[in-house]
Amino acid sequence: MDSVKKNPSSSSATEKLTKILRNREYVKRSTERKKAYYEHLESENKKLKIIIANADLIHKQLLNVHLQLTPEQNQFLINLKNDTFKQETELTKQFTQIQSTLSTRLVGEALRQTGDDTYINNYMSEMHISMGNLRAMEEIMQKADGLRAITLDKIHNRFIKKQFAMALLAISAYLNRITTLSYMWISRPKS
Template sequence: MADASSRTDTSTVLDTDDKNQMVDGQSGAIVPSNSSDRSDRSDKPMDQKVLRRLAQNREAARKSRLRKKAYVQQLESSKLKLASLEQEINKARQQGIYISSSGDQTHAMSGNGAMTFDLEYARWLEEQNKQINELRTAVNAHASDSDLRLIVDGIMAHYDEIFRLKGVAAKADVFHILSGMWKTPAERCFLWLGGFRSSELLKFQLLVNQLEPLTEQQLLGLSNLQQSSQQAEDALSQGMEALQQSLADTLAGSLGPSGSSGNVANYMGQMAMAMGKLGTLENFLRQADNLRQQTLHQMQRILTIRQAARALLAIHDYFSRLRALSSLWLARPRE
């Protein structure tokens, strides 16, 4: 009865405490009951929200790192492109040295287009010398007007050819044509937009003294042509000055506060604008050559055929003396 009573007491105790404790079947240790598990399950929804938020933060951070990496790669690529462009520019500046056949000028070539034009201009000049000698002989021999007209028309067509060649060469290297490196040094002293000033050819010292007698109508026509040529030259010169100022402002705008280049995107944008403005140089050269060409043809229409022949001889002799002056200058004795 004592054993039964103790078992009953033990059973009663276990039943009473089962709600809060349980005995480990193996070790006999008392462990917490399921009440704590229920509290853990009540915390799980909050834990899932935290985990979801952390996952979202990690994803946002990952995307941010990817964007930053892509931006850095873009900057590196732009730097490489800039470095490649600078190398191309330096290579173009350091290309081979070209010596003209006359030996009186040496200049750097920037491409096959410039070299091709120099050779074509040398051939053009040689052919012009032949035509001028033929014209001089005809004038001295008092050839008929019809014979003189054939020669004069051939020389005028030859002038048209050099303007065409310059237009083609300008598309390849407009700076070479504008610089006048295909001419002699003395000619370059009087260079204006890649050639001669039309108004200079119509001054009395050059033409009028060679063409006397001239009628009043011819004098008025030449004077008006000289003034209109001067006005057109002034307009083109002002346009070139405005272009140079605009280019200077554009290049200055690409500099950072410290005087060095700013960020890559701004630099590339400013340089693209400058490149677009440089494209107008070819248009200025074409307008200047059109002015020269039209002035020559208008002068021919004002003059008689014999006067036009003497005018072409005077113009050729003027440029021949400039070329001779260059040769004498380069051949001068040096101490």
């Protein structure tokens, strides 16, 4: 009977070794799955970039065919796009800076609350400054709305009515395609 009994330390060591080997195999398979998934995502990302590039190209060719732009009108659109982009970038920069300042002030003030008269005076001063920042943010939003209106007005004045209407339809179709691509990407099957 003694020969039938196994050595307890040998059995325990064998079980540990088996468990370690199973864990290594699991980690290896898991790593391979993650690598395959990452490669799949990279592939899908490349496909989407190609689709978007093609959509941009088609959009420009829709635009040029349907609008029948003259070279001067085409150059006008390029210049308008560049000018508008610069202005939008500047407005976004200003808005972000004010928003950051406002957040920092409000969080900083909340951390300094003491309850005495000094706090109340500081609070009123900070509130006044914060209200000024909010007014500045509102002015930036109004400037952005004005920029959109001015841009559309410039296009309207430069093109005949049919071209302007076709441009608005082309822009709408382009935005719908981009939205559809976004929804397709979000709702794609997760493997």
